[in-house]
Amino acid sequence: MIKAGIIGGAGYTAGELLRLLVNHPEVEITFVNSTSNAGNPIVNVHEGLIGDTDLVFTDQLPLDEIDVLFFCTAHGDTKKFMESHTLPTGLKVVDLSMDYRLAAPEHDFVYGLPELNKERIKSAKHIANPGCFATCIQLALLPLAKNQLLHENVMVNAITGSTGAGVKPGATSHFSWRNNNLSIYKPFAHQHVPEIKQSLRQLQCSFNSDIDFIPYRGDFARGILATLVVNCKANADSLYQMFNDYYAEDPFVHVTESNLDLKQVVNTNKCLIHIEKHEDKLLIVSCIDNLLKGASGQAVQNMNLLFGLDETTGLKLKPSAF
């Protein structure tokens, strides 16, 4: 059994990670660290776990007792922790924050998008788990980059559920405001764009265009649906071939000729992709569950790869569908 510890256990990604790990056949949760909740049973904080676990939050950090450490910390806090602690040799790390997603000489974190870096992940020690929007958008573009087809700006509109903004309540997560509402935020300036560009350049080093990304706040809790438009000469048939070839060995990504809807992926670790040509314009629709393939599901997928398990272990989830 893989012994797992979690730091930052009170947030949404930690809750989702716990909901996955309590049913994972190869994992034992050793500790869930949360300073603010120390002593409190996790069922009191994380929806849906009554009857599934007796775990209690702790303020202890028995790092010697675990095989893998998940950081579900706020952005910036993983880095602070890593710089102030010496981790046991051999302890593997999956960081869900954005602290180490951009490659740099100062760190050895591998960008944990299995559909891009599967072999590197298998032999890595430290994984930087991708952002939710970044995952959804990259999976829509990687086959194009692989085929050196990205030569112009990519227009991206993507709508996220409220869980993307975290557990802390505020004006834009207030039910009275958000219910039946829509708005955009950080247009052309979202923090996930650099990691998207990094990945595209990994496959197509000539890529030098903009990702013009407008994020929307949706009035639902889970999921991201993105539409991308880019000029492209290739025809639909050859594009389907490229996408299917690219994802041939990836169990969670499916390319479909049917129109999509978001709930097809909700409560799953899947990414569904649909493509259409309209004259020279290529339209790509991509959907994920932001808490699963966009966060904790992908973290477990990375953990599976780190420990030599089948990628799908513990991730064959029943879609909620409704």
Added chain:
Amino acid sequence: MIKAGIIGGAGYTAGELLRLLVNHPEVEITFVNSTSNAGNPIVNVHEGLIGDTDLVFTDQLPLDEIDVLFFCTAHGDTKKFMESHTLPTGLKVVDLSMDYRLAAPEHDFVYGLPELNKERIKSAKHIANPGCFATCIQLALLPLAKNQLLHENVMVNAITGSTGAGVKPGATSHFSWRNNNLSIYKPFAHQHVPEIKQSLRQLQCSFNSDIDFIPYRGDFARGILATLVVNCKANADSLYQMFNDYYAEDPFVHVTESNLDLKQVVNTNKCLIHIEKHEDKLLIVSCIDNLLKGASGQAVQNMNLLFGLDETTGLKLKPSAF
């Protein structure tokens, strides 16, 4: 023109009151007092008012310049204000808090349910505006009390929208939690029960039973739907007659033989009531918009009565319907 001032202008009931008063043909808003927002245009705080008003929040209280003062304050704060200020003679007050809803020798506030106290309101100076649940439940029961028919406990289940809980964000108003969710709170112990009993006893002094009230948090923003069950020997026809007679002069209350749904009243000042007999059990369904008939709409209705206007002035609202 009636000159109006508002204290506690940053909350939901103040916003709704402003949305009503900017279009009220007989009212001029003189000031909107909010310490926390002084200097801020009200359109920056209250949804839906862009283009409708240039008003700015003030920390001033020019009480001499107004004819009517609305308190949209937190419970307890109206009383503190009244006890620490001397109001100009002749200034009328409509208090949306619960501070003066229960009659007491120490104050002269009239309970502002027009369907119960219309004549007293017309000649009053100080009005205690009823609670939202209290309004919805009382309107379902007043004709029974008037006809001395309440002899047993009344079972009430009522579901409220999130705006009933106010603007302050918290765990149970977080969109991620409340969306598609349901829960109950304060069963058998809601603070509106005493004002309901007070009104019932005003019409049926023998009333001495329980109001067994279970409030639910609904996953919508506006509205209250209540179902009430009470034993009653009268038949359906005579009950419809009693209800229709009772509300014959009340423009906002309609009794219908059709089944109801909540959105029939959303964004209106109406209360719709449907009744059914099932053997000896009487089922009553009652719906209001909690921010209108349950708060700010009723406050304007009371203001209209205080100043001799037609009760419906400024309150013939287009239902949102969808």
Added chain:
Amino acid sequence: MIKAGIIGGAGYTAGELLRLLVNHPEVEITFVNSTSNAGNPIVNVHEGLIGDTDLVFTDQLPLDEIDVLFFCTAHGDTKKFMESHTLPTGLKVVDLSMDYRLAAPEHDFVYGLPELNKERIKSAKHIANPGCFATCIQLALLPLAKNQLLHENVMVNAITGSTGAGVKPGATSHFSWRNNNLSIYKPFAHQHVPEIKQSLRQLQCSFNSDIDFIPYRGDFARGILATLVVNCKANADSLYQMFNDYYAEDPFVHVTESNLDLKQVVNTNKCLIHIEKHEDKLLIVSCIDNLLKGASGQAVQNMNLLFGLDETTGLKLKPSAF
């Protein structure tokens, strides 16, 4: 009083028109024609009207008794009606279908977008009321066309509420499916694009680019939020000036420097517009209520203009806000 008749009275736009007209101070509803509902009180079909009207659907068409006829018919049916009936001289028509939106020698309908054709509407006899998406998108672009600034393709993503798809139930309007869901439809092929292009060319005859429009089905009932991106050299200040100048005499369009959210316009006849420059890219956000400014509200606005009334008569609506 203006005497009004409605054909096709059972649909959503007819319901919204009725909710407006019952409170319009200058209108008397003479008949509401619906073959399928003849004899049925309209409160049995249209949500929110209990207590507001005793009108009954009719299968009669007393065209001699009215001053204005509203077509709330399915696309194609207005044309069939016009071609098979002789209307009384002097009878004015507002057609909410798409049958006459594109100018043609065979008809004399004026395209009823008051912010484009106000003077022509005032003296017209027949009005083709614009489409909902078309209204939202045009209002975002007209000031640019007026200033001859549209030289490249315009990327439009716009999300509509379910009422845009009408009352007939189907797979994509089933609550179980649509709740918390998102999807796109008719990308690059929506039927409103031609009327948008027609209006842009009216102001900028050189306009010869594409409107690349991706419509989304949103999981809310009312409203459209559109984001538009187009290359443009003008700076933000001069653009705000152009937009404010263009809409200086239009009471329902407001340009704001604040970020928008959809519910600011829900249950109003407003269009709110926000603009931002990001290097050479101009982002425009535009919001309307699809049933009001996008359909029945605009129909009433057109009627007001046809009969010499103030444009806002009967349209100063309380926003629902929540």
Added chain:
Amino acid sequence: MIKAGIIGGAGYTAGELLRLLVNHPEVEITFVNSTSNAGNPIVNVHEGLIGDTDLVFTDQLPLDEIDVLFFCTAHGDTKKFMESHTLPTGLKVVDLSMDYRLAAPEHDFVYGLPELNKERIKSAKHIANPGCFATCIQLALLPLAKNQLLHENVMVNAITGSTGAGVKPGATSHFSWRNNNLSIYKPFAHQHVPEIKQSLRQLQCSFNSDIDFIPYRGDFARGILATLVVNCKANADSLYQMFNDYYAEDPFVHVTESNLDLKQVVNTNKCLIHIEKHEDKLLIVSCIDNLLKGASGQAVQNMNLLFGLDETTGLKLKPSAF
């Protein structure tokens, strides 16, 4: 491997059953019969299954090839089928319709509520799977019946998600109507009451009171939350003891002293129960997912028992939580 066939494969309960069975470690789906969809891949009909199965609907019925047959048919159709076909000896049946829920000399179906009839189910051949409301309400009452504590009428208010009404679109399942709406239906007359009474009498043969049940249509897709009120002299501690004792061997029912919310059970096979005493009144809150514990999850639980598997096999589901 258990070989399973499904009749009536196009509805919601069949879809949910398929989402469970594709991941069930001991089941192989042999056929999914649907006359209307014969030849159509099931992923084209059932949300969430893309990538999970290549199954195609069939109009064939190879009953000889299966070990268990699930009826996901409309009420009445199972009976018609059973009366017009001779099933292979040894074929086990789980019927999700209401045709055989009430015991009768003419049939040998066992009422498939494992928390009531576990041993009988294990040795049964034919199972009548309980109704969704019936499951939620019975689980709230069985420990009281077991302890002979039901002597007065039970007041039940229960709110269901839209999936309870099935896939066929109609007025009350139209998104535009149901979104943010609430209504009741069939008060005091719901078809699940007889099976509830049958179960209560099985444990407390003296039970002779009414189940006064008001069902509500909620504006969410999945789940049922019920509140029950009944007079009861026992104190809270002893009641908790009774409930915990009753469910000691039932892995899906959990009794909690904390207040509940519906999403704690959504996408799980759990039933959560919370109880409170208020003087002599006992309040019970009970929640299930109507498609899982209320239908297809319970059907799989029954199948597990029929074939000697652990009751939870294939049913340790990740809660959706949001």
